[in-house]
Amino acid sequence: MNVTLRQLRAFTGVYRTRSITRAARELGITQSAASLLIQQLEAQLGVKLFDRSTRSVQPTLAADEAFDAAERMLSDAQGLSRRMRDLAQARAGRVAFLASAGTASALLPMVLAKFRASHPDIEIDMRDVAADDLVPRLTATDAEFAIGSVEGEFADMTIETLTSGRLSAIGRRTADFAARRSLTWDELAQLPTIAMRRETRIRIQIDQALSAQGKRLDPTYEVTLINTALAMTAQGLGLAILPATMLPADQFPTLIARPLVRPAITRPVSLLQRQGRTLSPAAQAFVATARTVLAGRTTPASG
Amino acid sequence: MNVTLRQLRAFTGVYRTRSITRAARELGITQSAASLLIQQLEAQLGVKLFDRSTRSVQPTLAADEAFDAAERMLSDAQGLSRRMRDLAQARAGRVAFLASAGTASALLPMVLAKFRASHPDIEIDMRDVAADDLVPRLTATDAEFAIGSVEGEFADMTIETLTSGRLSAIGRRTADFAARRSLTWDELAQLPTIAMRRETRIRIQIDQALSAQGKRLDPTYEVTLINTALAMTAQGLGLAILPATMLPADQFPTLIARPLVRPAITRPVSLLQRQGRTLSPAAQAFVATARTVLAGRTTPASG
DNA sequence: TCAATTCATGAGCTTTACCTATGAATGTCA
């Protein structure tokens, strides 16, 4: 057998109290059990730890030396337990995840704010990445999950849609525009528009959906960043063509979104996880927050 | 129940090898036992430590955090065991003891030399003390034992005679002196002599023994230190009156001792220990060395 | 001398720990 923490607990107890009986009471065991634990430890270490008579329990020099080491081990054990409990309850820890650039800028800030309010001590490491890189990066890095607009199936990945935004025209709140319930892509063709560049994931999706219907989008401006498109829209340069979920209402209070129809195109925001990999409790808490926050923003699929 | 070192050993093994089976082999237990230990630890800490399938065992983030703490505890445990084993085998440690001034200067140096040769890593703390102080100091300080000329009984002390020296006349190796087997105290009265001061323990013993026989000692010189007496003798100032054991042959090669008789007075060198207090293994080793070294020098009680 | 306290020990019971055997899942190679 080997030294056990039980024995060390008994040892430090006896060392401090100079009494087997008192130490046993502290540990919630009987005096005889404590006596045995000390005997075991002495046999284990090959050293007498206490000179004991019925009337006194005197630590030996060896006990003096052993005491510090024993205390350190016990406090390490307690520290480990406490730390793990904190991790388990998501009161401590770190969440590393990937987010596509658009999601990170438009959708996640409010999730982050809510999460930070409820879990102030959890470190967050959000890495924004091109949408196409989400899956390869998730397999390669230590990120626990990814959030972004991804569709399809991937080996060793589970995918879950958190919310989905209808492709919309975003423009200034003019009386004319505000009156509209929706716009068709055909109507849009006659207006100045701002869309994402052709290489972007979102644009590819649009172009594919439209060409399936024999239509096409000829934007007045093409940009790379969502924020650029929104800023230009706010300046009245045209209507931004983006999922409605991508409009942060607080950043652009003058803008409103109206769904585009014929065809209606929806764009999911999905959560990607590696299969067979448990999320850390902190990450689980974050995902839960994301689910509730984003669920409130889902554009109904029909309408 | 609580976290055990067994569990931690299994944990670090699995963490390192990424395999329950391999870790079990390392620990010399079966795979199923190792599997159970991991499950226990997880339940204990409330945290999943490994994502395991039949094909892979992946540490979680919690496991990454726990690993260092676990390793430290295990190495502390090993360090404790090793340190205690060293103490037990007297390969390390410290011996603190008291010695009366005379013993310390004349008798113990050779014991120290022999002990140091066989136990080079043991620290020695020898405190020389007036003979009368041996007992009070031994009860009050952390010294483990005392060596000196003490007779009688003391509460809570065990006493053991290590050697005893006959009171002798020590002089230069002249043909005349060397030819003598012994001297009587009466013969001594006509010669120049060097004795210890009246206050010293050794002198008190001499005076008592002589006065019991109606005799007395009138030394030419009275000194405090044994070495002074011997140095004066070496200069031919007179015969030193000391126990034969107190003559270090290597320091004073020109001197020889001849026992004093009528009466023959012996002076024990004793080992004092506190009753019910185990000596540390280092101290036991030292005492053993002292016993063997000093036993060789004992003057036969009769002769 | 008696009562009280404290540590050690032995008997007996309960709990734990471990092993063997087996099942389930997954990756590999023909």
Next chain:
DNA sequence: TGACATTCATAGGTAAAGCTCATGAATTGA
């Protein structure tokens, strides 16, 4: 694709350990 090999999990049984209770021995204090 199907047989095979590997690996982890689980169930059942047994050996070992741990604990309690009861008791004994030693020592202190009244």
